[in-house]
Amino acid sequence: MKDERIPDQLRELPLAKAPDSIWTSIEASLEASRNTQAAPARAWRPVWAWGIAAVAVIAMGVGSWIFTRYSTRTPKAAWEVVRMDGKLTEPGKIEVGEWLQTDASSRARITLSDIEARSIGTIDVAPNTRVRMVASRPGEQRLRLARGEISASVSAPPRLFFVDTPASTAVDLGCAYTMKAATDCSA
């Protein structure tokens, strides 16, 4: 079969480098699901097995709901989000893997907390900014600044809080600072 000529310019496009934060997010997701992950799936199961599995899933769902509704011993990793200016359509919390995005007229404040819900600082999110909670676990609190500006004031021990930008990763040593990230890799 005859191949068509690829336009010359297409050959000059660079292969983009995947940010390191992707693997961090994958590891965080795997860690989070490790306890609830089922045994390796098999290619085929008889119909009755699916019935039992469905009942088990429903039972697990009900159990999980009851557990999360009444148990306070294992807090879910999340940072509090409050509005400063403008409006947030879903204020409250940002969890691992979720994005927080401000428009031109909005600002928000994120209260950082560790895995045991102890406050370790605040981050003020400027207008037109997009951030993501990448990881929250013992020894690592990680935020991704995709674009815009944040002002952080962190009281956590050094090397606990990290900010990934398109250009680099900032390691917090316990201070207050402002970071900007542009889509052209400058940060």
Place this chain on the structure above:
Amino acid sequence: MVTGLSDREISADIIESCRQGDRDAFRALYEAYKDKVYSIALYFFHGDESAASDMTQQVFLKLIHGIALYRGEAGFATWLYRLVVNACMDGARRAKPRALTAGAAAVDTLAEPGSQELDFAREQTARSVRAALSALPVKFRLPILLRYFEELSYGEMAAAMNCSMGTVASRLNRGHKMLAQKLESLR
């Protein structure tokens, strides 16, 4: 840890290790394919780094969770790029990313490590190609990305896109012509 493997070096042993839940084997697979998967996503989603990161993470999580179902009937790369194609199509259907506020401007540039050192003319050409690629309809954009970044055969592309080789050839042909037309002024 095994890193830096090329596509051709992904062995049955590594895939079997992944089936057994070996985290280092997963990391090796990730390192071998991350930049290609991320690049496809980046160009597919018009240079939106956030969407590309999300899609790359999603693809590798699906790979990790589903590798027990991979039985080697198709090539590993074909199976992986089927996940990529499905994720791209899902992403295209979800018009907007989940965000706490509305009104985000689309990101229209790509991050290129070291782009400051590139000469102006090459950068201008790359921008034009990105814009032309982004302007292609999804069904023409995907095969071109698979062909250019992965150098997949028509058969592999047909398997990844779940269509016939004739359809692949037709879409590539039309896609190349549309691209060439848009880029003619640069030649």
